[in-house]
Amino acid sequence: MSDEGEGEGDGEEHENGVVDVDEYEDVWVFIEEHDGEVMSVSWELLAEARTLADELGDDLVALAIGEGLDDVAEQALERGADRVLVADDPVFEPYRADPYGEQFRAIVEERKPSIVLIGGTHTGRDFAGRVAVPAHAGLTADVTELGVDEDGLLEARRPAFGGNVLATILCEEHRPQMATIRPGVFEAADPDGEADGEIVEVDVVVEDDDCVSEVLEREVGDTADITEADRIVAVGHGIDGDLEPARQLADALDAEIAASRAAVDEGWVDGARQVGQTGKTVRPELYVAVGISGAVQHLEGMNKSETVVAINNDPNAPIFEHADYGIVADLFDACPDLAEELEGVTEPQEVVQ
Amino acid sequence: MSWTIVVGVKQVPDADEVGIDPDTGRLDRASAPAVMNGPDREALEAAFRIRDQAGGEVIAMSMGPPNATSVLEEAVAMGCDDAVLVSDRAFGGSDTWPTSLTLARTAEALDADVVVCGEETTDSSTGQVPPGIAAHNDWAQLTYAEAVDARPDENRLVARRDVEGGHEVVAADLPVVVAAAYGEFEPRPAPLHRKIYGENDFEPTVWDAEDLEIKDEVGLEVSPTSVGGMETVDPVERKGEVVDDVDDLAESIEEVVA
Ligand SMILES: Cc1cc2nc3c(=O)[nH]c(=O)nc-3n(C[C@H](O)[C@H](O)[C@H](O)COP(=O)(O)OP(=O)(O)OC[C@H]3O[C@@H](n4cnc5c(N)ncnc54)[C@H](O)[C@@H]3O)c2cc1C
Numbered sequence: 113m114s115d116e117g118e119g120e121g122d123g124e125e126h127e128n129g130v131v132d133v134d135e136y137e138d139v140w141v142f143i144e145e146h147d148g149e150v151m152s153v154s155w156e157l158l159a160e161a162r163t164l165a166d167e168l169g170d171d172l173v174a175l176a177i178g179e180g181l182d183d184v185a186e187q188a189l190e191r192g193a194d195r196v197l198v199a200d201d202p203v204f205e206p207y208r209a210d211p212y213g214e215q216f217r218a219i220v221e222e223r224k225p226s227i228v229l230i231g232g233t234h235t236g237r238d239f240a241g242r243v244a245v246p247a248h249a250g251l252t253a254d255v256t257e258l259g260v261d262e263d264g265l266l267e268a269r270r271p272a273f274g275g276n277v278l279a280t281i282l283c284e285e286h287r288p289q290m291a292t293i294r295p296g297v298f299e300a301a302d303p304d305g306e307a308d309g310e311i312v313e314v315d316v317v318v319e320d321d322d323c324v325s326e327v328l329e330r331e332v333g334d335t336a337d338i339t340e341a342d343r344i345v346a347v348g349h350g351i352d353g354d355l356e357p358a359r360q361l362a363d364a365l366d367a368e369i370a371a372s373r374a375a376v377d378e379g380w381v382d383g384a385r386q387v388g389q390t391g392k393t394v395r396p397e398l399y400v401a402v403g404i405s406g407a408v409q410h411l412e413g414m415n416k417s418e419t420v421v422a423i424n425n426d427p428n429a430p431i432f433e434h435a436d437y438g439i440v441a442d443l444f445d446a447c448p449d450l451a452e453e454l455e456g457v458t459e460p461q462e463v464v465q
Numbered sequence: 466m467s468w469t470i471v472v473g474v475k476q477v478p479d480a481d482e483v484g485i486d487p488d489t490g491r492l493d494r495a496s497a498p499a500v501m502n503g504p505d506r507e508a509l510e511a512a513f514r515i516r517d518q519a520g521g522e523v524i525a526m527s528m529g530p531p532n533a534t535s536v537l538e539e540a541v542a543m544g545c546d547d548a549v550l551v552s553d554r555a556f557g558g559s560d561t562w563p564t565s566l567t568l569a570r571t572a573e574a575l576d577a578d579v580v581v582c583g584e585e586t587t588d589s590s591t592g593q594v595p596p597g598i599a600a601h602n603d604w605a606q607l608t609y610a611e612a613v614d615a616r617p618d619e620n621r622l623v624a625r626r627d628v629e630g631g632h633e634v635v636a637a638d639l640p641v642v643v644a645a646a647y648g649e650f651e652p653r654p655a656p657l658h659r660k661i662y663g664e665n666d667f668e669p670t671v672w673d674a675e676d677l678e679i680k681d682e683v684g685l686e687v688s689p690t691s692v693g694g695m696e697t698v699d700p701v702e703r704k705g706e707v708v709d710d711v712d713d714l715a716e717s718i719e720e721v722v723a
């Protein structure tokens with residue numbers, strides 16, 4: 113990209129969506145909830161955004177959209193928000209892109225935040241563009257690192273080209289500076305019990321009659337949070353539909369089951385347990401990859417693991433180059449054997465659901 | 466009743482060939498062959514399934530340099546009825562805002578009832594273009610679609626969506642933008658006559674920014690984001706010890722978890 117931008121920032125004559133950036137302040141975090149259940153990435157972002165807001169001398173504002181949000185708003189205050197904006201209405205339950213996007217856009221245009229962070233979940237990635245496009249905001253995708261430069265500009269870093277590069281994305285003349293952030297890359301802070309910020313009810317601007325979509329059915333499946341697990345046994349396409357050997361190993365290690373995208377796409381494991389570029393980022397002390405080849409998109413999600421173990425029957429599988437310990441073996445033999453040897457080596461860990 | 470189904474197809478550097486230049490240590494994407502973005506093959510398959518159900522035409526669109534013609538030829542070879550290349554130097558430096566504007570205007574010009582995209586690309590992988598198209602046109606959207614069910618009599622498209630930790634079935638009014646969940650739409654074998662036609666005789670329609678009346682709304686100038694820098698990522702250092710028997714492996718694991 114060249115740098116021949118003209119920066120038409122002065123006076124009233126703003127072209128191309130360029131705005132007076134000084135009119136925008138505060139750091140916003142979107143609190144994603146479904147049926148009162150908050151996605152953990154929202155609390156991860158709130159903790160990270162507290163640091164950003166302090167650095168910038170801005171307020172930290174949480175934004176929740178849904179129905180019956182009193183508890184959620186209270187929790188956001190206990191977790192450090194200076195203010196919580198809530199758009200509370202039955203039209204928002206269950207989630208749909210069009211009413212969410214429209215409501216979020218209206219609040220952004222009215223209140224002019226400088227930074228808006230949204231969890232990079234399917235929901236967050238679904239509606240973020242419906243805010244950024246009409247607001248002509250910059251929207252950085254799938255961020256894994258955040259910082260501010262000497263001018264207070266947000267530096268959002270994100271992997272690209274299958275994780276081979278880390279690109280720094282800037283948004284200089286448009287506001288807000290929006291970003292979706294990968295689940296699991298930041299750590300949530302514990303609530304401190306104090307909730308002395310204010311809760312502000314915003315005007316609801318959408319009506320059901322204006323909506324262009326309708327949820328006909330919704331089934332909640334497995335909502336396990338693998339990002340907090342200390343030990344993980346992850347299965348890949350090599351298990352061929354049979355989870356039993358991996359389960360035995362996971363039981364012996366008191367580990368959570370996770371999976372590659374290939375295993376998720378086959379329907380063997382639920383999507384909530386997918387590790388990688390389009391799944392979660394995990395950081396366990398032990399990550400055992402069973403029948404996983406080690407594609408870049410998978411490695412991206414497991415790279416923060418302390419120790420990686422690979423079980424694969426192909427000596428040339430790339431996963432061995434990204435593992436601390438490996439064994440070239442049939443997983444259907446190696447997993448039960450290993451499970452037997454390791455029985456009882458760990459203290460039971462808390463089950464995260 | 467028949468639908469116009471437009472599919473976004475992007476040309477990207479072959480993911481398996483994008484390497485690190487050993488001399489400069491920088492990402493070398495210029496020398497990688499340009500290919501069709503993998504997830505877009507599945508978008509095409511999703512579009513063909515909608516065509517099977519509702520009838521109508523599937524038209525591929527690509528915004529890219531003149532040589533992106535090759536991915537459109539491939540799309541036609543796979544079974545598209547027609548294809549449009551949207552190409553203009555003015556598009557240079559576009560982020561997802563003007564990219565989705567350009568594709569939104571193209572879809573409008575083609576009178577699309579449905580736009581089908583891939584989940585995300587293998588190069589910049591933002592996944593923002595499909596919702597961006599929907600937002601620019603104020604259309605409905607169905608992302609992470611695992612199955613599609615066209616209902617021409619209701620003028621709606623229904624999709625089963627993966628919502629992480631569950632599924633939902635959502636009906637959307639036309640026009641609608643669908644992003645096909647990667648891994649859910651195995652492309653069908655190409656019919657031989659299309660293959661021959663696409664590879665030998667087909668030429669796409671070419672439109673530029675003027676044709677779409679968006680000359681002043683595209684490119685670097687209107688892009689809110691810019692790439693400030695790119696660093697290559699060093700692989701995480703790992704021990705790489707491969708053992709022969711389970712006992713040794715168990716011992717190493719015990720040291721870690723004990
Ligand atoms: C845009 C995009 C996003 C993606 N996002 C993700 C992501 O988030 N996460 C992700 O994981 N992938 C992702 N992928 C897919 C990724 O590129 C790979 O296709 C996927 O990771 C492969 O999964 P796998 O290793 O389980 O399967 P395979 O690559 O098929 O590997 C199976 C392995 O099992 C071994 N095996 C087979 N049988 C046995 C046996 N009996 N005993 C021992 N070993 C055996 C084989 O040797 C092989 O190495 C993405 C791809 C794209 C294009």
Ligand SMILES: Cc1cc2nc3c(=O)[nH]c(=O)nc-3n(C[C@H](O)[C@H](O)[C@H](O)COP(=O)(O)OP(=O)(O)OC[C@H]3O[C@@H](n4cnc5c(N)ncnc54)[C@H](O)[C@@H]3O)c2cc1C
Pocket residue numbers: 251252253270272279281472473474475476502504505508526527528529559560561562564568581582583584585586588589590591592593594595690692695
């Ligand atoms: C390293 C890097 C990082 C970047 N990060 C950002 C960022 O965070 N935010 C931002 O706004 N821009 C970003 N950009 C710019 C962005 O890459 C371009 O706007 C790009 O043309 C579209 O985004 P995508 O490839 O991510 O598409 P995605 O949204 O991932 O594509 C999804 C689907 O949309 C369709 N589609 C996408 N592009 C086309 C096309 N040209 N023609 C036809 N169909 C298409 C395809 O069906 C595709 O499967 C980045 C660029 C680079 C080089």
